[in-house]
Amino acid sequence: MVLAVAVSKKDAEKARKFLISRGIINFSYNPASSRDKIFFPLAESEIAEEALKDLKVKHAVVRKRLKKKESKKVELPPFDMIGEIAIFELPKEFRDKPETEREKAAKKIARDIMANQKNIKTVAVKTGGIKGPFRIRSFKVVAGNRSTITIHKEHGCRFKLDVSKAYYSPRLSFERKRISSLIKEKETVFVPFAGVGPFAIIIAKNHPSASVYANELNPDAYRYLVENIKLNKVSNVIPIPGDARDLKTKEYWRIADRVVMPLPMSADQFLDVAFHLAKKGGTVHFYYFTDSIESAERVVMEAAEREGRKIKIIESRVVRDYSPDIIEVVVDFQIL
Ligand SMILES: C[S@@+](CC[C@H](N)C(=O)[O-])C[C@H]1O[C@@H](n2cnc3c(N)ncnc32)[C@H](O)[C@@H]1O
Numbered sequence: 001m002v003l004a005v006a007v008s009k010k011d012a013e014k015a016r017k018f019l020i021s022r023g024i025i026n027f028s029y030n031p032a033s034s035r036d037k038i039f040f041p042l043a044e045s046e047i048a049e050e051a052l053k054d055l056k057v058k059h060a061v062v063r064k065r066l067k068k069k070e071s072k073k074v075e076l077p078p079f080d081m082i083g084e085i086a087i088f089e090l091p092k093e094f095r096d097k098p099e100t101e102r103e104k105a106a107k108k109i110a111r112d113i114m115a116n117q118k119n120i121k122t123v124a125v126k127t128g129g130i131k132g133p134f135r136i137r138s139f140k141v142v143a144g145n146r147s148t149i150t151i152h153k154e155h156g157c158r159f160k161l162d163v164s165k166a167y168y169s170p171r172l173s174f175e176r177k178r179i180s181s182l183i184k185e186k187e188t189v190f191v192p193f194a195g196v197g198p199f200a201i202i203i204a205k206n207h208p209s210a211s212v213y214a215n216e217l218n219p220d221a222y223r224y225l226v227e228n229i230k231l232n233k234v235s236n237v238i239p240i241p242g243d244a245r246d247l248k249t250k251e252y253w254r255i256a257d258r259v260v261m262p263l264p265m266s267a268d269q270f271l272d273v274a275f276h277l278a279k280k281g282g283t284v285h286f287y288y289f290t291d292s293i294e295s296a297e298r299v300v301m302e303a304a305e306r307e308g309r310k311i312k313i314i315e316s317r318v319v320r321d322y323s324p325d326i327i328e329v330v331v332d333f334q335i336l
Helices: 009-021 046-054 099-116 170-182 198-206 219-231 267-277 293-307
Strands: 002-008 037-041 059-064 079-082 085-088 122-131 136-144 149-154 157-162 188-191 211-216 237-241 256-261 278-290 311-321 327-335
Touching (some): 009 079, 079 170, 085 099, 149 170, 157 198, 170 198, 170 278, 170 311, 198 219, 211 219, 293 327
Parallel strands (some): 085 122
Antiparallel strands (some): 002 037, 079 085, 122 136, 278 327, 311 327
């Protein structure tokens, strides 16, 4: 029995696109149908069930006997979809093969992805991790029109970016919606590490009375952030170029009701900045790559002690599995 999501036939296309865009469809199995329903195979993970909360059509998660795909030599691996660009990881069995064989396999998978998803214009294979202070993906385009510039739609907003020059992950979509849902009237929100603007712009669009400061170091990402503010017609985002380290000025001292820190690789090194920006009573959302929720909470508590601030942890949770030993955790805490 395979984990599957059941939707009515009229909603099937919408649901299929959603599952692919979140990378949670299980391509090893074929969908099945009953008289009025379609059953899509789901990836077996908590992340999949969490992501389904955003699926706008009526659905149910069930166990269903589905047929394993047999005809294909290469099954489609999960892939991230950013706008019209799909990025996938070459399955393990090809990793130690000669370069020519790997390239052939990558091209075949890319063609299969394009055949499956008509709106994809470019397909790329990962060539390494997300690297450097700007968190840039390493990939090689293997099919399609080769453009790495696209517009990604999320929660009613549009984000233009060049995926070879700026960071974007559709996997954080749930977090962006969650944080946006917490914002109150007239809040001042600070987003250091804003990238091309998803957290800041989604918050600003949903809360016109809020003031949202968005800081970004990567000049390319910053250029798109400014462009995306215009594209989404939000007038309450204040973009700040440069290093978050330089935010410790008089101007920004304790002005924020909320600080969002989406730099899980090294956010621990910027907790002093968050304490500088956040008001008494303010909330900080601290994203962090670690091995356990406890160690992320410890990092936060030690930083609070160093800064001489009292805090209360509101909630900590796992955002996603990052690698076999590392999880991304978010700790929401309030400054007392
Ligand atoms: C993981 S990305 C998150 C981007 C965006 N918030 C999102 O959710 O897509 C982290 C971003 O922080 C930026 N960054 C890294 N170090 C920085 C620093 N010292 N000051 C400001 N931004 C920084 C990177 O360039 C990158 O765009």
